[in-house]
Amino acid sequence: MADYRKMWEDLGMDVDTHDQLCEVLPQAFGDVYLSQENRPEGMDYYNFVVSEIHGVRPAELIEHQKKGGKVFGTFCVYVPDEIVFAADAIATGLCGGSQFWVPGGEKVLPSDTCPLIKASVGARLDRTCPFFRIADMYVGETTCDGKKKAWEILAEDVPVHVMDLPQMKREKDVRAWEEEIKDFKKVVEDFTGNEVTSEKLAESIKLINGKRKALKRLYELRKNENLPISGKDVLLISQIAFYDDPARFTEMTNKLCDELDKRVEEGVSVFEKGTKRILLTGTPLAIPNWKIHNIIETSGGAVVCEEMCTGTRYFENLVDETQTDLDSQIKAIAERYMGIKCACFTPNTGRIDDIIKYAKEYNVDGVIDVNLKFCSTYAVEGYLVEKALKEAGIPVLGIETDYTDSDAQQMRTRISAFIEMLEER
Ligand code: BJ8
Numbered sequence: 467m468a469d470y471r472k473m474w475e476d477l478g479m480d481v482d483t484h485d486q487l488c489e490v491l492p493q494a495f496g497d498v499y500l501s502q503e504n505r506p507e508g509m510d511y512y513n514f515v516v517s518e519i520h521g522v523r524p525a526e527l528i529e530h531q532k533k534g535g536k537v538f539g540t541f542c543v544y545v546p547d548e549i550v551f552a553a554d555a556i557a558t559g560l561c562g563g564s565q566f567w568v569p570g571g572e573k574v575l576p577s578d579t580c581p582l583i584k585a586s587v588g589a590r591l592d593r594t595c596p597f598f599r600i601a602d603m604y605v606g607e608t609t610c611d612g613k614k615k616a617w618e619i620l621a622e623d624v625p626v627h628v629m630d631l632p633q634m635k636r637e638k639d640v641r642a643w644e645e646e647i648k649d650f651k652k653v654v655e656d657f658t659g660n661e662v663t664s665e666k667l668a669e670s671i672k673l674i675n676g677k678r679k680a681l682k683r684l685y686e687l688r689k690n691e692n693l694p695i696s697g698k699d700v701l702l703i704s705q706i707a708f709y710d711d712p713a714r715f716t717e718m719t720n721k722l723c724d725e726l727d728k729r730v731e732e733g734v735s736v737f738e739k740g741t742k743r744i745l746l747t748g749t750p751l752a753i754p755n756w757k758i759h760n761i762i763e764t765s766g767g768a769v770v771c772e773e774m775c776t777g778t779r780y781f782e783n784l785v786d787e788t789q790t791d792l793d794s795q796i797k798a799i800a801e802r803y804m805g806i807k808c809a810c811f812t813p814n815t816g817r818i819d820d821i822i823k824y825a826k827e828y829n830v831d832g833v834i835d836v837n838l839k840f841c842s843t844y845a846v847e848g849y850l851v852e853k854a855l856k857e858a859g860i861p862v863l864g865i866e867t868d869y870t871d872s873d874a875q876q877m878r879t880r881i882s883a884f885i886e887m888l889e890e891r
Contacts, residue, residue, distance in 0.1 A: 469522040470596075477725065478598040484520075484594045487566050491754065491772065492517070497762045502696055503658040504736050506729070508722030509699055515706050519753075523558075523709060524596035530556055531600070536658045539601030541586060542609055543775045543806055544631050546799050548785065549651050551670035551712070552661040558597055558710025560604065562586040563752030565869035574619055575612075577696065580840045581869045582752060583612045590620055597709065603657055605650075607631045610843055627653050633811055635804055646798035651796070664792045667683045671785045671795065674813050678781035680719035685778065687726045687769045689828050694729035695722075696736050697744075697769025698759045704776045705753035737768045742888045744768065745828060747821050748836035749844050750775035754868060758836050758877070765882045766889070771828040779806050782820075809843035817847070818854045825860050831888045832861040834881070839868045861888060 474481050495516055499505075515522070527537050538550045539560040552556040560584025562571075570588025580890070589595040606617035606628040617626050629646050632639035651662050671682045684703065687694055703722075707715055744767045746758065751774060759769050772778065783805045786798040807817035825833060833855055849863050855862040863884040867873055 468518065468521055470525070473525060474520070474596060477524075477596055478593060478643050479596065479599055480593045483592065487564070487594060488520070491519070494754065494756075498698065498756045499702065503697065504734070505699060506695055506722060506725050508718070508725045509695075509702075509703035511718045511722075512699070512702050512706055515710060516702070520596050523711075524600055526711065527556060527558065527597075527600045532600070536602045537600055538654070539597065541604070541613065542607045542631075543780050544609070544803050544808070545629060546647055546650070546803055547712075548667060548674050548799055549647065549654055549662060551673060552662040552666040553654045553658045554666075555654065555658050555660070557605075558601065559599065559752075560586060560589075560597055560753035561708070561750065561776045562570075562589045562595070563705070563755035563869065565871075567592065568869060570594070578840050579612050579616075580610075580749075580838050582750065582838055582841075585869065587616055587619060590623060597701070602855075603627060605629065608633075608713045608839065609808060612840075614808045616862060621622055624660050625657075631810070632804075635811060636735045640804045643804055644797055647796050647800055647803075649852055661818065662792075664790060664795060667792065667795045668787070668790070670774075671787055671799070673712050673716075675784045675787060676716040677707060677719075678784055680716045680723065681707060683723045683724070684719060685771065685781075687723060687730060690730050691829070692730065692733050692735035693737050693741075693768055693770065694726040694734055696763055697746075697772075698756060698763055701751060701756065701759050701769070701776065702753075703771065704772070704780065705751070707751075708776075709778065712880070740765060741768045742831040742885050743770045743829060744823055744885075745771045745773065745775070745821070745830040746836055747773040747833060748848075749838040749841050751836075752776065757869075757871070757874065758834070758867065758881075760864075761874065761878050761881050762834070762885075765878060766885045767881070770830060771824050773817070773824055775808070778820070778824065782806075809847040814847060815850075818851055821851060822854065822858050822860070825855070825858070829858070831891075832863065832884060834884070835864045837864070839866055861891070 536555040538557045567585035567588035570592035571584030590598045603625045607629050608614050617628050632642050650861045783802050785802040789798045797822040835848050852862050
């Protein structure tokens with residue numbers, strides 16, 4: 467990584483502690499990613515983004531701030547980026563995916579809190595992530611209990627706006643979400659000093675839909691028998707989608723897909739024939755959480771789809787682009803976002819339908835249901851997910867893990883046994 471020390475110091479970061487993270491990341495990335503064979507050339511862009519992860523994009527965000535622009539940090543795929551970009555502001559994902567930040571979170575949170583929440587709080591309070599320092603305002607949501615209460619702790623340190631997400635999907639809940647988005651628009655307008663007009667919103671709806679379409683295109687390519695790209699690489703792309711410049715990300719992802727189209731035509735596969743095809747479902751895998759993908763893809767399996775927020779839940783369904791007045795546009799946004807199927811909702815049977823549909827579409831041999839430790843909504847829903855899969859005759863393995871490597875060996879043993887079982891079927 468180029469020398470960004472001065473920038474980090476100016477952001478008030480604990481640069482010495484942050485150095486420790488910068489030391490381990492290249493090694494981990496090299497082991498998991500650069501060791502793969504026959505990667506598409508288009509992955510060079512994403513490799514570069516990771517190699518400069520705390521440098522290039524933060525510097526761009528700071529440039530934007532110098533010109534008077536604001537940056538909003540988000541933690542959930544229900545927060546509508548369209549509103550933020552329509553106010554000439556930038557939204558950036560802030561979910562923490564590294565064990566490095568967990569002890570910082572444990573200073574203020576119970577240790578039996580989900581690692582994603584602990585890492586996110588730790589990254590802020592320990593001052594070891596530039597993105598967490600740069601964001602002018604955090605946008606939280608009332609999804610799970612742990613997050614809901616964590617906003618109160620973060621609000622002592624940074625401005626936080628919390629969106630009240632309904633927990634059911636009745637007509638009145640969709641209307642309530644529409645109202646909540648209108649309130650959010652007002653907050654964003656007041657904070658940025660920029661009005662969200664219907665023209666600006668139409669532009670940002672197109673911008674974010676463009677990103678969704680590119681990701682969808684990438685996923686479609688994974689339905690082929692010959693897999694032109696590994697699951698690990700697609701996971702990395704999904705993770706980068708949360709904080710890269712949306713227009714550039716869309717362009718680079720479409721360019722990669724052009725290359726993958728050629729690979730499909732030529733029958734190129736990055737896996738040996740007969741490699742078992744796995745669908746992952748469960749809690750999100752925030753960057754740099756590559757553990758499960760790495761274990762699967764070095765144990766005789768290939769991840770072909772993620773029914774996750776770092777996966778299909780992020781890009782499925784577009785916002786209707788035909789609406790032209792603000793009220794109708796916001797209604798269209800509310801309806802698209804309420805179509806996301808998170809376990810925080812009850813009931814959430816649509817998620818199970820999606821998993822079974824994807825299992826068929828991606829021609830999977832088995833499903834692995836991955837839950838982050840202490841995430842009770844996904845853990846409880848896991849019972850119904852696994853029951854439905856068994857009834858549909860689709861083999862399923864449920865695992866619970868965190869960000870440490872302490873269970874890596876045990877995970878490898880269980881996943882290898884699952885893949886062997888699939889091979890014997
Ligand atoms: S839409 S999955 S991004 S809430 S933080 S719920 S893992 S205990 S992240 Fe999420 Fe939005 Fe839902 Fe997706 Fe569980 Fe942890 Fe809570 Fe989590």
